[in-house]
Each structure stands twice: as C-alpha cells, then as structure tokens.
Amino acid sequence: MRPGFTSQGLITLAVLVIVAFLVLLPVVFLVEESLNTGDPMAFPPQEYGLANYVAMFEEDLQVIINTVVIAVAATVMAVLIGFTLAWILTRTNVPGREKLERLMELPYYMTPLVGALAWAVLASPRSGFFNQIWRWAGGTGDLFNIYSMFGIAWIMALFEGTVAFVMISAAMKSMDPALEESARVIGASKLRTALTVTLPLVMPGVLGATLFVFAEMLGSFAAALVIGIPARVYVITTAIWDSTLSYPPAYGRASAMGLALFVVMFAMLTFYRRMVGRGSFATITGKAFRPRQMDMGRLAWLLFGVCALYVFLAVVLPIAALLLTSLERFATALLHQAQFTLANYEMALALGPVRTALANSLLLGFGVASVGVIIMALVVWIIYRSQLVGRGSIEYLVMFPQAVPRLVFGLALLWAWLNMPIPIYGTLWLLALAYFTVMLPIGVRTLAGVVLQVDKSLEECARVCGAGWVYQLRTVTLPLLKPGVIAAWLLIFMACVRELGVSVFLMGPNAKVIAPSIVSAFASSGIELTAAMALIQTFTVVVALLILFRLTRGMTRELT
C-alpha cells in the first residue's frame, strides 16, 4: 500500500545497506579467512580446509584450558563480589547507600587496562608495592605475584564485579516486596521467606548475571594482555593477538580462534537472553521497586566497610599507586627512598608518539561521537518510531557488534580492510569507521532509552499540525532528544578514548591511539612513564564523566 519510494523508505534502505556493510562484511571476511589453509596472506584464499580449527585443539589446547580456568575463577569471584554488594545495597539499611551505589559505577569507568597496570605496580613480584613493604617490614620472598593465572582472574573479577553488581541488584530491585510480605503475613518466618520466596525469585537474575559475566570473561583482553604476556600465560584473546604478530602473520589461525570464541560467546549470550526473556539485544529495565530493607543494627557499619573495601581495592588503591609511581623516578612504595619528579608527565606530553597518540584519540573521540550520534539518532528513529519495513533487521544489525568480542571484531576489520579496494588501512579513517561500528550498540541503546521516553503522540501531533517529516524532526524530535543526545555523545567519546581491542589491530605507524600506546609503553619503557600516560587518559575520561553525571542529574530532574 506504500505509494512508490518515499524519502523515508530510501533513507531506511541506505541505512540498512551501510550498517550491514560495516557490521556483517568483516565477519564474512573472517569466516573465509578462518577456512584458509593455503598462504595466510593470500586473498581470496587458494585452499580451503578446517586445518586452522583442528590446530586450535592440537597445538593450543593449553590456551583453551587457561582461558576456561581463568574465566571460571574470575566469574566466581565477580559474582560473589556482585551478589554481596547488591544484597548490601538493596536489601539492608547500610549507611550512605545512595552515595555508595554511585561509587560502584567507578570501577567500570576505570577500565581493566588501567586496573591491570595499577595492580602490576601493586603486586608484581620483587618490585611490587605490596612486596616492597613486606620485605621492608622484615618478610622474605614475595607475598603476592600478580603475574599468575589467579592474578589475571583477580583483576578481571575486580573490574567485572561491577557489571555483576548492576545486573544482580536490578534483579533484586525488580522484585515486588509484596511477594515477600504476603509470605510473612501468611506466617512464614524471615528465614523461611528468604529460602522459599526471595531466593527462588532472585536466582534467575543471579544465574543470568553469571552467564553474562562468564561470556565477558572469555572475551576479555586487557588484563590478559598486560599481565598474561609477561607471565607467559596465554588465553584465547592474547593467543589471537600473538598469532597476528608472528611472521608471516597467522591470520587464518587467528580467525579460527576468533570465530570459535565468537560462537561460544554468542551462544552463551543468546541463551542468557532466552533466560532473561527478551528477544533482542536491547535491554529495557522494567519497573523498579524499593524493596524492604533489613535493619542490620550495628552490623550495618561492617557492611559499609565491605562496600568501601571494594571501592578501595578497585579504585582508590590503583589510582593512588599509579599516581605515586607516575611522580617518582623509580617506582617505590617506600616514601623515604622516593625521588619525586614531574619528568614522567613532561616526557609523556613531550614524547612525539605519545602526544600524537593522545591527540589522535581525542580527535577520534570528538569526530566519532559528533558524527556518530547524528547517524545513530536517525537509526534509532527508524527503529523505534517509523512504520517502515525492515526496521527490525536494522535493530538486529546495529546491536550485533555487542555480541562479537571487541578483539575479534578488530581482527575481522583488519582482514576485511586489508583486502578491500578502499585504501584506508593504517589511517585514522579506518579507526574512525571501526569505532563507529563498535560504538553502535551503546550509542543506539542510550538514545533509544530517551526516544522511548518521548511519547509518540508528541511527534504525531506535529504531523497533524501540518509539519513535514524534516520539519517535525527539527522542531520537535531533536529538541526533545537533546539531553539524551549529549549523554550518548559523552559515552561514545569516553569509549573511544579508552578503546583497546579494535585499536590494537587497526592502528598504523602514522595513526597511533592512546590505549595501545600505553600497552606498548608498559612493554618497552618504564612503568613510571606508563603510569603517567594511563593517568592522563583516565583524567580525560573523568572530566567527560563529571559532565555526564551533572547532565544526567539535570536530565532526570527535567523529566520528572
């Protein structure tokens, strides 16, 4: 019944084609390369076979074992941390609950990369701060060794714990307190209620969080890169990275591992979504209740201590360690031996490559965020507001990068753009394109949250008043979306400045960005310089974050 091609129809088609090109094509390239058993650099491949997959189990079995062991250990710790914190902050009368809840977000913004560097400073054998103090206090040998499987798992758990916390506390909050109250009224004791009503109701949420966190752990890269490679403990992500560094680069091998990782993670996330009962990748929070809080008496302060300890270990201690290191000539926790200096910052900001890397990252952040939100806003409008055929498939495509481990997506993009007749490999343009593609899910989700809050009739009314589509977008839709658009801009900006997984593959000698530069500084120059660089990056993110908090607070006030 649609009269011919409308402008909307054409735009939708264009968006669909572009998104499919950006999102799906790299994966197609990756699949093809993983089946390449001939010359790994030849494109298109001359021989096809499953040798790359077979080799994974024959030669890299240890890698698979390492991956599973670390992921399991990290998941168990992260879920324990998340469950404890969620229970304390939603179900007890812990003092300062709202402030604490806000602080729990910080480890997420710290990033595992900065966290891993900090814990390398804190707990490496011999030179680590903990071990220095231990020996100074008269101990012998090393108290801690972060360069171990447990060390990697510990860092991952510390920084993924906050994800588990958010998911589990959402499950706890979404439970109607009347369900528990009715059990109590009928005559069940506190304990009986907890065992027969509370636990069964919260359990799916906890299991879902476990599955989700486990999938994330399998694909996590930063900690394994910073800690695992010096420790010679390889997991699948670092093995993928390593295969591309050999000569000639074993892209086929890397692709096979990447795809295997993708399939496992995708299956787990799909199962997770089944469990949570949502068909799409989008998560929209349901109604939130304020559950009844247990009066913990004097114990409440102990619980407060538990929360504070987590923030201390995941945020305060790492930042303090990095700060101290970055201000010293030689990293030491023993202040009487310290030689303080600003040389590291001077060097970081004066060093040509570092400066350009930082400038490039900021430029990419600004560019991708600015152009990105406009396109994403359009995509969101098409998905959630238009009546057009094909909007469902656009939503699926846009959310797809979320299901692919960042590192694997980087590899796919690398291989795709090495062989595409458009010569942008090794330039900032490719990085910009790649950032835009991997930021699609987060940007679209943030914007969708705002779009869904804007009642559809506000737009329909503009049409009835006689406004055309473009006029309506300009006068009604975009002004209403403004706060959400700014929030999305900042989130994308932050994510770009911190980006590692895709950047390591796509960075060229003339297009360096900051996160991979920090990693290579850690490998090749001193920890002191690395610490300074990490803090400069963190500082940039923190500034963006402060603006974001300010803004979202204003936004919620405006909307209520």
Added chain:
Amino acid sequence: MSAGALCIELRDLVIRYGEVVAVNGVSFEVNRGEHVTLLGPSGCGKTTTLRAIAGLEQPGAGTISIDGQVMYDAVRRHNVPTEQRGVSMVFQSYAVWPHMTVLGNVAYGLKVRKQSGADIRAKVERVLDLVQMRHLADRPASKLSGGQQQRVALARAIAFSPTVVLFDEPLSNLDAKLRAEMRLELRELQRQLGITSVYVTHDQEEALAISDRVIVMNVGAIEQIGTPEQIYNRPRNRFVADFVGSANLIRGRVREPLAAPKTLAFVAEGGHVLQATAAHVLRGNETEVAVRTAYIELGKANNVNQMPGTVRRRMFHGDFVQYVVDCPLGQMIVRHPPTNLVAEGDGVNLSFSPEHCVLLED
C-alpha cells in the same frame, strides 16, 4: 460548501495489525459542522479509525475522503500524508511539547503554514482567550497542570482554523469534576466555531451528552449509528442496549401472527405477554427485548406491561436509587430518582410503556 454537506466519508475501511483485524469494514459519513462520536469499549477499533482519518494509521482496504477529496484509496494506492490532510487532532495524552512555551505550542500550526508574525500573534491570542489560557502564554509547557495542558492541546488544535478536528479521548485523563466542565466547554466551542469534529470515547455518558450523532462500535465494526436519543431509546441490538445506559434484557419470542407494525406481542420466557415496539423490519425470529432501567414505573397503574413485584435489594447511589425487583419476568433492575423510596421486601406494581420495550434485532 454549505452546512449539512458531506465533510468526511469512510467506505469499507479495513485496518490490520499483522494478523489482527482492528477495523473491519467500517463506513460512515460526517456532515459539515457535525459532531460525531465513536463510542465503544477499549479495543473496539474506534481510536484506530480516528487515526486513519488523520493518516496516522495505514488502512489495508477502503477509502477515506475529506471535503470531497480522496485522502486514502486502497485500490488506487493513493495516500495523502498526514500533514497535507488539513485535519487537526487532540491527543489522549495531550502531546503538549514540553520544550516549548504555551505560546510556542499554540503557534506551531500557524508557523508551519508560514503565516506572518502579526497574524500568528492575533490568532494565538484569540484561541488562548477562547480556552482562558492567555495569562499563561509564556509559561513553559512542562509546568502546566493536567487541565491546563488539555486547554493548550485544544487551543493548538483549533489555532490554524482547521475544517476538521479529531478528538482522541481528550477528557479521559481528567478527574470527574473537571471532565464535566470541559465537556460543556467543548460543546460550546464546537458550536461557536462551527467545526466538524469526530470524537472518540469509551464513556457513554460523555458520548450522549456532546454529540449530534453517535456511532457505537464493537470488535472493529459498527453496531449502530444514530442521534443520542435514538441510541438510547431504540438500541438496535443487545450490545448497544447493554453498553449505552443500563437496560433489562428479557428473552422470549415474537407471537404469531405479526400484529400492527409499531406494537407487537412478545412472549417472555415465563409465558408473560408484553407489548413491544420494533424499530426495524420485523423478521419474526427475534429473541430479546430491552427495557431501560429508568423507564420502569413502580406503583403507577398502567393498562399494559403491568405486573406485581417485590423489592429484593435497594442501593442508594445519590443521584438515583437502584432497586432489584423480583417479578414474573425474573429479576429486573429499576432506577428512580431518590424520592419516594420503597423499602426492601415491599410489594410494588411494576409497569412500562410499550414504546420503551424495544425488540432487539439480534
């Protein structure tokens, strides 16, 4: 075009949402200056029909024309976009834009039409006066109460002098007192401006009170079209009798041979013979009559449709008293003004005139 001429015409409209048929073959006309209400329970397709007139829903079949111009024609694949249909609409949620002032909201339709600044000012002031909101012209729309938002939505809808205004349950979010006031104001305004309007509501009282004609809808189809009096006094079928006002439904059969066309004899299931009226062409196989609860007398002697009864229950509602009366026809509900109260257990003489005993078509 003169008053009384055809303004909106819908022919065999069908609207589907996937497998679900929301509107199934709806046809009606609205004359110029007329106020027509689509009445029905939620999910009956009334809002969908209204949105189709505005071009906000795409029908699967049928035609829609406004002022003689075809706006939608399924066969010819003709569809005029919403903004070019020249209709206006008041939304259930008001849809007052929170990022603009009252003035900005009301002036929107005029700005879209590229009218001069002076014109816009004059027209906005006029409609703000009409809805008594002029003193709040510069207030941000996010700082208005529900009733004020309602008025702004109304002012915005009429500011650019549209020929047709569509109302989608505009009063349903207001409290009862305010709703009654606004009902009156709407009716006044509608008369004053002579606009053609289509109004959607699920509130039968509201529909009867403010309409020239009422269209009763159920599960996507029209049950009856008529003036409020026709709908109330001559319900065509069980659904209308039940949904609009309150009625006693009595099962039975029409007695042969068929008597005079206006009154006929109806044998109720207990064997009691009633004098009834039929508004339609008699078929002879009808099985029900409806008697409005307000049209039943308790006590007055009457020649026809008279029987003894006992008051079983009495409920005091304030504006009226509702009795449940046991009688040979079964249990009858009777509503009376709260004067001359009858006590529970008292015997009464129940009666109603033949013209209020309406034979239902199906």
